[in-house]
Amino acid sequence: MNIFVNGNKERIEPCTLAQLIACKKLDAGALVIELNRQIIKQDFWPTTELQEDDCLEMLSFVGGG
Amino acid sequence: MKDDVLRLGGKEFSNRLLTGTGKFGNHGQIPKMLAASGSQMITVALRRVDITAQSENILEYIPKHVTLLPNTSGARSAEQAVRIARIAREAGCGDFIKIEVITDMKYLMPDNWETLKATEILAKEGFQVLPYVLPDLPLAKRLENAGAAAVMPLGAPIGSNRGLETKPLIAMLIENVSVPIVVDAGIGKPSQAAAAMEMGADAVLVNTAIATARDPEAMGRAFDFAVKAGRAAYLAEMAEESTLARASSPLTGFLDEV
Numbered sequence: 549m550n551i552f553v554n555g556n557k558e559r560i561e562p563c564t565l566a567q568l569i570a571c572k573k574l575d576a577g578a579l580v581i582e583l584n585r586q587i588i589k590q591d592f593w594p595t596t597e598l599q600e601d602d603c604l605e606m607l608s609f610v611g612g613g
Numbered sequence: 614m615k616d617d618v619l620r621l622g623g624k625e626f627s628n629r630l631l632t633g634t635g636k637f638g639n640h641g642q643i644p645k646m647l648a649a650s651g652s653q654m655i656t657v658a659l660r661r662v663d664i665t666a667q668s669e670n671i672l673e674y675i676p677k678h679v680t681l682l683p684n685t686s687g688a689r690s691a692e693q694a695v696r697i698a699r700i701a702r703e704a705g706c707g708d709f710i711k712i713e714v715i716t717d718m719k720y721l722m723p724d725n726w727e728t729l730k731a732t733e734i735l736a737k738e739g740f741q742v743l744p745y746v747l748p749d750l751p752l753a754k755r756l757e758n759a760g761a762a763a764v765m766p767l768g769a770p771i772g773s774n775r776g777l778e779t780k781p782l783i784a785m786l787i788e789n790v791s792v793p794i795v796v797d798a799g800i801g802k803p804s805q806a807a808a809a810m811e812m813g814a815d816a817v818l819v820n821t822a823i824a825t826a827r828d829p830e831a832m833g834r835a836f837d838f839a840v841k842a843g844r845a846a847y848l849a850e851m852a853e854e855s856t857l858a859r860a861s862s863p864l865t866g867f868l869d870e871v
Contacts, residue, residue, distance in 0.1 A: 554661045574662060578670030580704040585696075587703040605661065607700065609671050611640070612658025612686050613633030613771065613798075613820030 549600045565604075566593035580607040617848065619816055621654075621793050622709055622741030622762035624680065628653045629810065630840045631682065631795060632833065633820025634671055636772075642829045643674040650833030654680040656711055656820065659697055659704075660687070682743065684711040691730035698735050710735060711765065711797075712744040721771045725752050729759065736760030745797055748782035753790045764790055765818065767798040768809065772821040774801025777808055787813040803832075803839030810843025811851065 550559055560568065565588060569576055581588045582605035588596055598604075619626040632652040637643055647655065657671060675681065683701035688694035691714065698710040712735070714727040728744045729752060735742050741762040746752060748766035756764050766783050769775035776799060777783065786794050793815035800806050806817045819836055826832035 553664065572664055574664070575668075575670060578668070578672070579662065580659070580700055582700060587700055589703070606664065607659050607704075608662050608668060609657045609683070609704070609706075610660045610668075611634040611637060611671055612684050613635040613656055613818075 549598075551598055551601065552603045554604070554606055560598070563598060564594055565596040565598060568598060568604075569593065569606075574606065575608075578608045580609075581605070582607070617844065619793065621795075621816070622743075626653045626680075626816075628837070628840075629816040629844055630806070630836055631655070631797075631816055631818035632823060633818065634658075634675070634824075635820050636824040637829060638824075640669055640671055640674045642824075643671075644676060645830040646823060646833040647676060647679055649830045650823070650837045652679070652833070652837075654682050654709075656682045656684050656818070657706070658684050658686045659701055680709060681706045682709045682711050684713045684745075685731070686713045686715070688712075688714045688727075688731075689716055690714065691727040691734065694727070694731040695734050698731070698740060699738075702740070708739060709741045709743065709762075712742060723747055723767065725749060729755055732756055732761050733759040736762075743795065748779050748786055750782075750785045750789060753786045757790055757792050761792060763793040763795050763815070765795045765797040768796050768805070769799025769801075771798045773799050774822055775799055776801055776805035780808075780812070783809070783814065784812055803835045806836055807839040807843035807846075810840050811846045813847050816840075 619629050628651045630652045631654045633656040683706045685694040685697040694712050694714050712728050712731050714724045715721050716724045723745050725746050732742045732744045743763045745765045753764045769778045795816040796809040796814045797818040800819050801822045809817050823829050823832045
């Protein structure tokens with residue numbers, strides 16, 4: 549199925565949000581996730597099944613003034 | 614001076630130098646700078662993750678006693694700033710938010726109108742809103758009425774290190790706005806930070822001038838001295854200026870004077 553990650557279309561196998569993040573080897577502690585404009589807290593990543601055409605924003609804190 | 618606390622957004626700060634996390638050569642310099650400067654509040658930004666690269670978690674470099682001030686940099690509208698603020702709070706960064714809405718990419722001038730709209734929305738949602746603006750008295754009054762926790766006028770364009778180019782306009786804010794005035798952006802030297810504090814600013818926010826100094830830790834310490842000196846001078850109430858000289862030693866009754 550297709551989803552959008554940070555604006556880019558990606559083809560993935562059906563999985564949970566936690567599985568996708570693990571697959572991308574991202575540092576979960578630093579990550580903030582918005583799914584279809586709803587913030588998903590880390591506790592809910594393992595139970596959030598991704599759906600066709602979901603829009604994910606994967607964000608993290610960086611240096612800024 | 615001992616009890617001279619800055620009350621900002623329901624918190625008390627004994628240090629009036631706010632700092633930023635941008636532009637450091639390496640993140641390891643940040644905790645050293647914080648220790649040397651005594652800064653108790655620091656800005657961070659929120660960005661899309663580069664999925665192809667491993668990145669460090671900047672929050673790990675900020676000690677727990679330092680209050681986080683996430684900014685909404687990258688926002689081009691009030692709506693985007695509101696969205697970023699909500700994400701930052703959900704991410705556990707607390708209630709403080711620096712509103713930064715920039716539509717002009719040449720001078721990075723804040724869009725005061727969009728900033729006011731975002732402040733109105735976020736203050737109602739319980740955020741401690743610190744709007745970054747071009748100093749404008751009627752706007753600052755509107756921000757105050759909208760529930761802003763402080764007003765952050767710029768001294769000069771972001772990262773320009775040109776100092777207090779807007780000094781007379783900032784003075785109007787200091788004189789007439791009751792929430793704290795935090796001079797943000799453009800301060801390039803400790804002497805400029807001292808000047809802002811001497812004129813009665815409640816705090817200053819310095820990022821570029823510290824982060825891009827050869828020694829950010831030492832520069833953080835220098836800014837701490839400057840902010841404390843300026844604040845102490847303001848509280849001591851400075852003597853008046855005069856066009857003509859006023860002798861500081863007696864000029865009469867000396868030797869062969871009749």
